[in-house]
Amino acid sequence: xxxxxxxxxxxxxxxxxxxxxxxxxxxxxxxxxxxxxxxxxxxxxxxxxxxxxxxxxxxxxxxxxxxxxxxxxxxxxxxxxxxxxxxxxxxxxxxxxxxxxxxxxxxxxxxxxxxxxxxxxxxxxxxxxxxxxxxxxxxxxxxxxxxxxxxxxxxxxxxxxxxxxxxxxxxxxxxxxxxxxxxxxxxxxxxxxxxxxxxxxxxxxxxxxxxxxxxxxxxxxxxxxxxxxxxxxxxxxxxxxxxxxx
Amino acid sequence: xxxxxxxxxxxxxxxxxxxxxxxxxxxxxxxxxxxxxxxxxxxxxxxxxxxxxxxxxxxxxxxxxxxxxxxxxxxxxxxxxxxxxxxxxxxxxxxxxxxxxxxxxxxxxxxxxxxxxxxxxxxxxxxxxxxxxxxxxxxxxxxxxxxxxxxxxxxxxxxxxxxxxxxxxxxxxxxxxxxxxxxxxxxxxxxxxxxxxxxxxxxxxxxxxxxxxxxxxxxxxxxxxxxxxxxxxxxxxxxxxxxxxxxxxxxxxxxxxxxxxxxxxxxxxxxxxxxxxxxxxxxxxxxxxxxxxxxxxxxxxxxx
Numbered sequence: 149x150x151x152x153x154x155x156x157x158x159x160x161x162x163x164x165x166x167x168x169x170x171x172x173x174x175x176x177x178x179x180x181x182x183x184x185x186x187x188x189x190x191x192x193x194x195x196x197x198x199x200x201x202x203x204x205x206x207x208x209x210x211x212x213x214x215x216x217x218x219x220x221x222x223x224x225x226x227x228x229x230x231x232x233x234x235x236x237x238x239x240x241x242x243x244x245x246x247x248x249x250x251x252x253x254x255x256x257x258x259x260x261x262x263x264x265x266x267x268x269x270x271x272x273x274x275x276x277x278x279x280x281x282x283x284x285x286x287x288x289x290x291x292x293x294x295x296x297x298x299x300x301x302x303x304x305x306x307x308x309x310x311x312x313x314x315x316x317x318x319x320x321x322x323x324x325x326x327x328x329x330x331x332x333x334x335x336x337x338x339x340x341x342x343x344x345x346x347x348x349x350x351x352x353x354x355x356x357x358x359x360x361x362x363x364x365x366x367x368x369x370x371x372x373x374x375x376x377x378x379x380x381x382x383x384x385x386x387x388x389x390x391x392x393x394x
Numbered sequence: 395x396x397x398x399x400x401x402x403x404x405x406x407x408x409x410x411x412x413x414x415x416x417x418x419x420x421x422x423x424x425x426x427x428x429x430x431x432x433x434x435x436x437x438x439x440x441x442x443x444x445x446x447x448x449x450x451x452x453x454x455x456x457x458x459x460x461x462x463x464x465x466x467x468x469x470x471x472x473x474x475x476x477x478x479x480x481x482x483x484x485x486x487x488x489x490x491x492x493x494x495x496x497x498x499x500x501x502x503x504x505x506x507x508x509x510x511x512x513x514x515x516x517x518x519x520x521x522x523x524x525x526x527x528x529x530x531x532x533x534x535x536x537x538x539x540x541x542x543x544x545x546x547x548x549x550x551x552x553x554x555x556x557x558x559x560x561x562x563x564x565x566x567x568x569x570x571x572x573x574x575x576x577x578x579x580x581x582x583x584x585x586x587x588x589x590x591x592x593x594x595x596x597x598x599x600x601x602x603x604x605x606x607x608x609x610x611x612x613x614x615x616x617x618x619x620x621x622x623x624x625x626x627x628x629x630x631x632x633x634x635x636x637x638x639x640x641x642x643x644x645x646x647x648x649x650x651x652x653x654x655x656x657x658x659x660x661x662x663x664x665x666x667x668x669x670x671x672x673x674x675x676x677x678x679x680x681x682x683x684x685x686x687x688x689x690x691x692x693x694x695x696x697x698x
Contacts (some may be wrong), residue, residue: 197590205586227585243583245576256576260588372612
């Protein structure tokens with residue numbers, strides 16, 4: 149395994165171990181996400197990808213190891229304190245508030261931001277996902293999967309994050325929608341200068357988009373490298389890309 | 395017809411008080427999925443603080459009833475809120491993340507502790523509250539039967555409507571209400587968006603306690619007598635109201651309160667007052683058999 153050294157990391161995960169009760173989900177994970185990078189973490193179901201994202205946000209807390217965000221150790225902070233520092237998450241399963249309108253969901257996304265730029269941020273989200281503007285008053289629970297994903301990303305952007313964590317944004321979506329979502333993620337990183345850490349099972353799309361990638365298996369980082377390197381890697385191809393791609 | 399109207403007026407008055415207490419049960423359940431069995435005691439403490447408040451008002455020579463009522467209302471809400479906050483802080487928060495029955499057992503413990511505490515410091519005998527508002531008017535007379543509405547009944551219904559409307563507005567329109575609904579719908583996600591979940595839960599207890607304090611004051615004014623045990627039955631009835639309307643639903647709590655008031659008063663008025671509680675609880679059983687989520691409750695939506 150090659151050790152990647154990032155000169156100016158936005159996020160450093162150092163030897164993080166996380167437990168669910170007596171079951172250990174992460175066995176000392178090390179990885180780094182540099183400022184302005186798109187970094188992806190791929191791995192099979194149950195490898196610990198979602199656990200890692202939630203551990204970064206402090207729930208569950210890392211039993212040992214360190215999570216450092218922009219030079220500050222955030223391992224022991226409460227979730228809302230971590231989020232306040234500029235981390236936003238688009239969680240697994242999207243977790244849209246089902247009985248709130250699209251607009252209210254976006255308002256929730258702006259919980260921590262200055263009300264003065266709410267209107268401007270809302271406009272940006274609606275420009276990125278015009279479908280959300282059409283559905284403005286509709287309840288979150290009645291949206292389609294793709295619309296919910298757009299809303300989840302829009303909601304995360306409302307807090308003006310410096311680091312955006314995305315957990316399987318392509319899950320369960322039609323190929324056309326998947327392409328739209330990945331395009332949007334690329335734009336967020338390149339045009340809005342948001343650092344992106346993307347967890348995916350859809351390794352092909354993720355590695356093509358990302359600058360660098362890590363492969364997680366059984367709670368440990370197995371491989372890391374540039375996106376195109378991993379795409380060409382025989383082990384990655386066999387384990388995560390076999391059987392074609394969406 | 396006259397008799398019916400009279401009972402209806404009495405029922406709405408009683409239902410308003412139950413509804414105010416029921417909101418506290420339903421909100422706490424909505425946000426942390428727990429029945430706060432000490433809530434009836436919070437109501438009882440609200441009534442006692444009101445009693446003390448009215449005594450202080452009369453000692454200070456505040457003669458005007460509206461001034462005294464508003465003053466006592468504010469005092470009772472403030473003090474009872476502190477109780478609500480402290481109960482959550484000491485008896486429930488340390489048990490969060492524990493097994494589901496733990497906070498429930500703790501709640502029963504708090505309930506017994508508060509009853510005994512009030513019994514100890516205020517005595518076990520019923521305390522008369524004196525009459526703060528008296529009089530009323532005849533709505534109409536029919537067949538020699540006067541349908542009377544007392545000023546007190548009007549005050550109770552008006553205060554309740556104003557508070558419930560204000561409360562509904564708070565939940566639907568303000569950012570605090572939005573945070574509260576977010577916690578109710580997905581507490582983990584709310585935290586991920588920066589909501590201070592512990593603080594939101596504390597505020598839920600404070601709001602519920604403040605409404606219970608109002609109910610306590612209205613109860614004291616309506617019945618004129620309170621003792622340390624009134625929280626038990628009123629609490630159980632209000633809890634029944636919350637379940638009847640659909641636990642977790644605010645309009646459900648208001649509707650449930652009204653229905654329990656109606657059932658109780660009409661049963662007592664037309665059949666026998668001994669079995670009015672049995673009637674109220676029987677209706678609850680029937681509703682739960684045919685509509686387990688209550689009248690306005692929403693079926694649990696499993697997240698995909």
